[in-house]
Amino acid sequence: MIIQSINPSLKNAKISFLQKDLNAALDSAQTILNQAEENDSLDESISSKIFIAKIYCTKGRYVGGDQYFFKAFEVLDSIDESSINERGILDFFLTKSEFYSLKKDVGRAQKYAELAFQKSQKEDNTSGIVQSLLAKVEVFMLRNQFTEAADLTNKSLTFLKEKEEPILKAKAYNLLCKIRIKQQDYNEILEYGKEVLAISQEYGDIEKEIIATSNLGVYYATRLDYKSAIEYFYSSLEKSKVIQFDRQTAQNLINLGTIYARLFNPQESLSNYQAVVEKYDQVLVDTTKTIIFNNIGNIHFEEKSYEESKKHFQKSLALAEEIKYTEMIALALAHLGKLSCEENDFGMAMSYADRANELLEDLGDVNAKSINILNFAKLAHHSGDFETAILHLKEGIEISKKVRNEENEIACYRLLAEFYKDKKDFENAFQFKSLYAEKQEDYLKKQRNRQILDQEITFATREKEQQIEALTQANQLQAMLLKKQEEVERANEQLTQANEELKQFAYVASHDLKEPLRMIGSYTQIINRKFASELDENTQTYFHYVTDGVERMNNLLDGLLKYATVGRGAQELKVIDLNDTLLICQANLRLLIGETKTKLEADKLPSILGIGSLLSQLFQNLISNAIKFRNKDTIPEITIRSEEKETEYLISIKDNGIGIKEEYKERIFVIFQRLHAKTDYEGTGIGLAICHKIMQRMGGKIWVESEYGEGSTFFFTFPKPVGISS
Numbered sequence: 001m002i003i004q005s006i007n008p009s010l011k012n013a014k015i016s017f018l019q020k021d022l023n024a025a026l027d028s029a030q031t032i033l034n035q036a037e038e039n040d041s042l043d044e045s046i047s048s049k050i051f052i053a054k055i056y057c058t059k060g061r062y063v064g065g066d067q068y069f070f071k072a073f074e075v076l077d078s079i080d081e082s083s084i085n086e087r088g089i090l091d092f093f094l095t096k097s098e099f100y101s102l103k104k105d106v107g108r109a110q111k112y113a114e115l116a117f118q119k120s121q122k123e124d125n126t127s128g129i130v131q132s133l134l135a136k137v138e139v140f141m142l143r144n145q146f147t148e149a150a151d152l153t154n155k156s157l158t159f160l161k162e163k164e165e166p167i168l169k170a171k172a173y174n175l176l177c178k179i180r181i182k183q184q185d186y187n188e189i190l191e192y193g194k195e196v197l198a199i200s201q202e203y204g205d206i207e208k209e210i211i212a213t214s215n216l217g218v219y220y221a222t223r224l225d226y227k228s229a230i231e232y233f234y235s236s237l238e239k240s241k242v243i244q245f246d247r248q249t250a251q252n253l254i255n256l257g258t259i260y261a262r263l264f265n266p267q268e269s270l271s272n273y274q275a276v277v278e279k280y281d282q283v284l285v286d287t288t289k290t291i292i293f294n295n296i297g298n299i300h301f302e303e304k305s306y307e308e309s310k311k312h313f314q315k316s317l318a319l320a321e322e323i324k325y326t327e328m329i330a331l332a333l334a335h336l337g338k339l340s341c342e343e344n345d346f347g348m349a350m351s352y353a354d355r356a357n358e359l360l361e362d363l364g365d366v367n368a369k370s371i372n373i374l375n376f377a378k379l380a381h382h383s384g385d386f387e388t389a390i391l392h393l394k395e396g397i398e399i400s401k402k403v404r405n406e407e408n409e410i411a412c413y414r415l416l417a418e419f420y421k422d423k424k425d426f427e428n429a430f431q432f433k434s435l436y437a438e439k440q441e442d443y444l445k446k447q448r449n450r451q452i453l454d455q456e457i458t459f460a461t462r463e464k465e466q467q468i469e470a471l472t473q474a475n476q477l478q479a480m481l482l483k484k485q486e487e488v489e490r491a492n493e494q495l496t497q498a499n500e501e502l503k504q505f506a507y508v509a510s511h512d513l514k515e516p517l518r519m520i521g522s523y524t525q526i527i528n529r530k531f532a533s534e535l536d537e538n539t540q541t542y543f544h545y546v547t548d549g550v551e552r553m554n555n556l557l558d559g560l561l562k563y564a565t566v567g568r569g570a571q572e573l574k575v576i577d578l579n580d581t582l583l584i585c586q587a588n589l590r591l592l593i594g595e596t597k598t599k600l601e602a603d604k605l606p607s608i609l610g611i612g613s614l615l616s617q618l619f620q621n622l623i624s625n626a627i628k629f630r631n632k633d634t635i636p637e638i639t640i641r642s643e644e645k646e647t648e649y650l651i652s653i654k655d656n657g658i659g660i661k662e663e664y665k666e667r668i669f670v671i672f673q674r675l676h677a678k679t680d681y682e683g684t685g686i687g688l689a690i691c692h693k694i695m696q697r698m699g700g701k702i703w704v705e706s707e708y709g710e711g712s713t714f715f716f717t718f719p720k721p722v723g724i725s726s
Contacts, residue, residue: 064283578605626655
C-alpha cells in the first residue's frame with residue numbers, strides 16, 4: 001500500500017498496521033485525520049481516510065464482520081475522487097479494488113484494479129503495476145480462474161526482478177501458494193512458503209508470516225509428514241489468535257482437525273472442529289460449514305454415537321441444499337443412508353440411497369459414490385438379491401480405489417466374503433476373506449503407526465508447551481523485575497536528587513546561619529559587658545539564657561554541618577590502618593579521657609578501605625559517647641574488639657555506661673533524636689546519626705546491643721578489602 005503524507009505520525013500508524021495492531025493503527029490514523037481537518041490539509045485528510053478504509057477492510061477480512069466493510073465503504077464514499085492528488089489516486093484505486101474483492105463484487109473490483117494498472121503504467125510505476133496485477137489476481141480467483149491467476153502472479157514477479165520490493169514479493173508468493181492449493185498442485189509451496197517466511201520475519205509482517213506458516217503446514221500434510229504439518233499449523237494458530245485473525249485461526253483449526261482424524265485421534269479432531277463451529281462461526285463460508293458438519297458426523301459415526309452423527313449429517317445436508325452444493329448434498333445423503341443401514345432402518349436407507357444416486361450420475365467418481373454403492377449392496381443383500389449385492393460390491397471396490405477410500409474398500413472385501421459364504425461359494429468366500437485380511441492388516445498397521453506418531457506429536461507438543469510456559473513465566477518474571485528495577489531506578493534518582501537538595505539545604509543552613517548567630521552572641525556579650533553594673537539579678541539570668549542558647553545553637557549547627565558534609569565530594573577509599581585511627585582519637589580525646597580516668601582496652605585492629613577523616617570521626621563519636629553516658633560515680637571502661645569473618649571485619653566498642661532502653665535502639669541513629677534532657681547530658685542528637693551515615697558511606701552497617709543500666713555495645717562492619725590482610 002502506498003501512502004504519501006507530510007505527517008510523520010502516519011509512519012507510526014503504518015508500523016502498527018504492519019504488525020497488525022489494528023486498533024492502535026486506527027487510533028493513530030483517526031488522530032492524524034482530525035488534525036488534518038483542523039488544519040484544512042486536504043491531501044493529508046484524504047490519505048488518512050484511505051488508510052482508515054484499509055484498516056477497516058482488514059478488520060472485516062479478519063473477523064468476517066459486515067459492520068467493518070460498511071465503515072470502510074462510508075469512509076471511501078466520503079472522498080471526492082476529483083480532489084485526490086496524483087500521489088494519492090493510485091492508493092485510492094487499489095483500496096477500492098480490495099474493498100469490492102472482499103465484498104465479492106467482481107465487476108467493480110476489476111474496474112478499480114484496471115484503473116490502478118493504467119495509472120501505474122502511464123507513470124512507469126513498477127510498485128503500482130505489481131500491486132495492480134495482484135489486485136487483478138484476486139479478481140481471477142473470485143471467478144475460480146486459477147490458471148489465469150497463476151499466470152498474472154508470475155508476471156508480477158517478473159516486474160519485481162527489476163525492483164527490490166520484498167513485501168510485495170512475499171504477497172505474490174503467498175497468492176501463488178493459495179492458487180496452487182486450489183489447483184491441488186503442492187510442489188512449489190515449500191520453496192515459496194519458506195521465502196515468504198524469511199521476508200515476513202525480517203520485516204515484521206505478521207500476517208504474511210501467519211499465512212506462509214499455514215501454507216507450509218499444508219505442504220507437509222500432503223507429504224504425510226503430519227508431525228511437521230502440525231508444528232506449522234500450531235505456530236500459525238497461536239499467532240493468528242494474537243492478532244485476532246479469526247478467519248485464519250478457523251482455517252488452522254480445520255486443518256488440525258483433519259490431520260488428527262488421519263492420525264486416528266477422534267477426540268483431538270473433534271475438539272478442533274467443534275472449536276471452529278462454536279467460536280468462529282461468523283468467519284466460515286457456508287461451503288466450509290457443510291464440510292465441517294460432515295466431518296463431525298463421520299467422527300461420531302466411527303465412535304458409534306449414532307444420534308450425534310445423524311444430527312450433524314442432517315445439518316450438513318440442510319445447509320448444502322440451501323446453498324445448492326450438489327457434491328455435499330450427495331455425500332450427506334450417502335452418509336445418512338449408511339447410518340440408516342447400521343440402525344437396520346432399511347426403508348429410510350433406500351430413500352437416502354435413491355436420492356443420492358440421482359445426483360451422483362452427473363458427479364462422476366467421487367467419495368459419495370463409493371459409500372452409496374456400498375449402501376445399495378447392503379440393501380440388496382437385505383432383500384435376498386445376492387447377485388446384485390455382489391455386483392455392487394465389486395463396483396464399490398473399483399471406485400473406492402479411485403477415490404482412495406480404504407475403509408470402504410476393506411468393507412467391500414469383508415461383505416463379499418460374507419455374501420459368498422452365505423451362497424455356499426466357499427472358494428470365492430476364501431479368496432475375498434484373504435484379500436480382506438491382507439488389506440485390513442495393512443490398514444491396521446498404518447493406523448498403529450499413525451497412532452504412535454500421534455503420541456509422539458502429543459508428547460512433543462506437551463513438552464514444547466511446558467517449555468513455552470516456563471519461558472513465558474520467566475519472561476513475565478523478567479518483565480516484572482525489569483519494571484521493578486525501573487521503578488527502583490526512578491525512585492533512586494528522585495531520592496538522590498532529594499538527598500542532594502537536603503545536603504545543600506543543611507549545608508547552607510548550618511553554614512549561613514552561623515554568621516547571624518555569631519553576631520547575636522557578640523553583641524549580647526558587648527551589651528552585657530557595657531551595662532553589667534546596671535543589670536539586676538533577673539536581667540543577668542536572661543543574658544545567661546541568651547548566651548547559653550547561642551552556644552547550644554552554635555553546637556547544633558556545627559553538628560548539622562558535619563552531618564551534611566559526611567561523604568560530600570568524590571573522596572576515594574584508601575587503605576586505612578584502624579590502629580592509627582584509634583591513636584588519633586585517643587590524642588583528640590586526651591583531656592576527656594584523663595579527667596574521667598577512662599580505661600580503654602583495644603585489640604589489634606585490621607586495615608580497611610575507607611576515608612581517614614570519617615573513620616576518625618566515627619571512633620571519636622562512639623568513644624566520647626561511651627564516656628559521656630557513664631553511670632555516676634563509676635569509672636568508664638571501654639573495650640574495643642575486632643573479629644575477622646569470611647567477607648568482612650566486625651568491630652565492637654563496649655562500655656559500662658547507662659545503657660539504652662529497648663524501644664530506643666532504632667531511634668538513636670536518627671538525626672536530632674535525644675533520649676535525655678539537655679540538663680542531664682549535653683549533646684545535639686546528631687553524633688550517632690553521623691556515625692550511621694559514615695558507615696553507609698563505607699559500605700558497612702552499624703547497630704547496638706544494650707541492656708538498660710548495664711552498658712552498651714556498638715557493632716559495625718567493614719567489607720573485607722581484596723588483597724589486604726590484617
